[in-house]
Amino acid sequence: MARKLRRVKLILPALTEATSVYWRPIKYSLFPPLGLATLAAYLDPELDISLQDEHVEKLCLEDEPELVVIQVYITNAYRAYEIADHYRVRGAYVALGGLHVTSLPEEAASHADSIFIGPGEHTFPEFLKDFAAGQPKPRYDSSLRTLEGVPPIRRDLIKRHSYLVPNSIVVSRGCPHHCNFCYKDGFFTGGRSFYTQRVDDALAEINRLPGRHLYFLDDHLFGNQRFARELFRGMRGMNRVFQGAATVDSILRDDLIEDAAAAGLRSLFVGFETLSNTGLEGACKRQNLGRNYSEVVRRLDSLGIMINGSFVFGLDGDGRDVFRRTVDWAIDVGITTATFHILTPYPGTSLFTDMHARDRIATQNWDLYDTRHVVFHPSCMSPDELKRGYDWAYEEFYRWRSIFKASSAHESVKHSLKHFFYSAGWKKFERAWDFVIRLKQLSQMRPILEAVLSPVNESGSQVNGSAMNVGTNPDRESASITRLPVGEFSPTAEDCQT
Ligand code: B12
Numbered sequence: 001m002a003r004k005l006r007r008v009k010l011i012l013p014a015l016t017e018a019t020s021v022y023w024r025p026i027k028y029s030l031f032p033p034l035g036l037a038t039l040a041a042y043l044d045p046e047l048d049i050s051l052q053d054e055h056v057e058k059l060c061l062e063d064e065p066e067l068v069v070i071q072v073y074i075t076n077a078y079r080a081y082e083i084a085d086h087y088r089v090r091g092a093y094v095a096l097g098g099l100h101v102t103s104l105p106e107e108a109a110s111h112a113d114s115i116f117i118g119p120g121e122h123t124f125p126e127f128l129k130d131f132a133a134g135q136p137k138p139r140y141d142s143s144l145r146t147l148e149g150v151p152p153i154r155r156d157l158i159k160r161h162s163y164l165v166p167n168s169i170v171v172s173r174g175c176p177h178h179c180n181f182c183y184k185d186g187f188f189t190g191g192r193s194f195y196t197q198r199v200d201d202a203l204a205e206i207n208r209l210p211g212r213h214l215y216f217l218d219d220h221l222f223g224n225q226r227f228a229r230e231l232f233r234g235m236r237g238m239n240r241v242f243q244g245a246a247t248v249d250s251i252l253r254d255d256l257i258e259d260a261a262a263a264g265l266r267s268l269f270v271g272f273e274t275l276s277n278t279g280l281e282g283a284c285k286r287q288n289l290g291r292n293y294s295e296v297v298r299r300l301d302s303l304g305i306m307i308n309g310s311f312v313f314g315l316d317g318d319g320r321d322v323f324r325r326t327v328d329w330a331i332d333v334g335i336t337t338a339t340f341h342i343l344t345p346y347p348g349t350s351l352f353t354d355m356h357a358r359d360r361i362a363t364q365n366w367d368l369y370d371t372r373h374v375v376f377h378p379s380c381m382s383p384d385e386l387k388r389g390y391d392w393a394y395e396e397f398y399r400w401r402s403i404f405k406a407s408s409a410h411e412s413v414k415h416s417l418k419h420f421f422y423s424a425g426w427k428k429f430e431r432a433w434d435f436v437i438r439l440k441q442l443s444q445m446r447p448i449l450e451a452v453l454s455p456v457n458e459s460g461s462q463v464n465g466s467a468m469n470v471g472t473n474p475d476r477e478s479a480s481i482t483r484l485p486v487g488e489f490s491p492t493a494e495d496c497q498t
């Protein structure tokens, strides 16, 4: 029987960790729930629609929507199921989707009326039609993959004041690479695993965003060179400053990075992952193999682009020396911020399948799959050593003396200062961030962020290829960046920005 739809609720549940000592309110007040706002665009705008993100607000659970849409990540899965069960008891129709549902559909199905596998751009509108006709299916599998003709994201449903970076944006989906620890191959099974918007559509979306600052959450913003180049050229003159993520090889490949800098790129998340060839080979991170990591740093440095380096500990072959080696290198070359992860075999990845087959998975408590806990049996150290080494790495990298040292690795004083303020601001003023969040004044901090992201060289936003001279400046060659011998670390990976 057809079901009358009047109220729809979309929920991003908070992870269980929200109550733990590791909870960092600022980390979870960065980006709004873009996936859910994307899905909301398919709903009739006349409906009563509410979008709630439990990371930044207390959920109201006493309402009576007819349809509840919940996004499930691995670390919020238990909370998501709890909320789903609650609404089903109250008579709502519950739809569950997202990465974890795609990885473990059977687990999610017992808490949902319908589950969704893969991206929702085609399955969700199909479901809405079925729902209106009174015949929703228990499971929808995504196979048609395109971003052409998708309706504009319902950004009006996002409570902008609750986020430091409300202008997050994704102009592509997936990635052309196949690292074995990454969610990507599992999530995009059954269709294309890397595709982009049309450049015009992406530029139009950027144009709709107020303010200056943007954060591209794409797994690999440079993944399609032609698309990226046209995008960056289209963005020139828009007076934007932005952050994003790209791979080591794409930074070295050609002059695309210079187009990005000219368009306003000021900070880049780079998946270095490991300084070991064996580690890279084991992780199938072939795009990093044989790349000169120091050259990556030098190129970005010369363009005034700050680096958020991603590193994974616990890859097969990693011994106890991996922590100091990695941290020393990151500080010596002047990485601005580092994101360290304990290797985490997410269900749905080939890494998980392989470890499971070898009986190396130590726990299937998804709350612990947050890259801060050891959930598998490492090959060359004990789980405890891995955990302690990981904790040490964070502590050491973000010590004041390390921040000073890494900041001073840059040629320009302005870059050093920006590095210092960005890194210290991110890790050293936790209480101040908490206070600002409690006062609901995060938006007041945006101009400061934009200032820190301003060009190193005032003409920086107009940087052009000839101004860069990467590697041809003799001073640059003797700069303080440690040149490790190719082969040792030039093995030469992005946990995708987290
Ligand atoms: C931004 C981001 C964050 C942000 C905020 C997330 C937010 N507000 O949405 C922050 C920094 C808080 C964060 C934290 C973490 N993150 Co994170 N994060 C991302 C990132 C980079 C982008 C997410 C995004 O906006 N994507 C774009 C939108 C359009 O896609 P989407 O959200 O997936 O939504 C689509 C589909 O999933 C689907 N869909 C989703 N829900 C539903 C529901 C229904 C009913 C339907 C039909 C469809 C559907 O339709 C949407 C449109 O296609 C992703 C990587 C990625 N590329 O997705 C990692 C990612 C999701 N994070 C990940 C992880 C591990 C974490 C952390 C545990 C990391 C950590 N060490 O702390 C924490 C915990 C987060 C949590 N709450 O549990 C993993 C998840 C792995 C997994 N198997 O679940 C990812 C994939 C990164 C990675 N490669 O490993 N993260």
Ligand code: SF4
Pocket (backbone or CB within 6 Å): 174, 175, 176, 177, 178, 179, 182, 183, 184, 219, 220, 247, 271, 493, 494, 495, 496
């Ligand atoms: S880890 Fe990064 S580079 Fe590797 S497949 Fe995932 S998104 Fe692509």
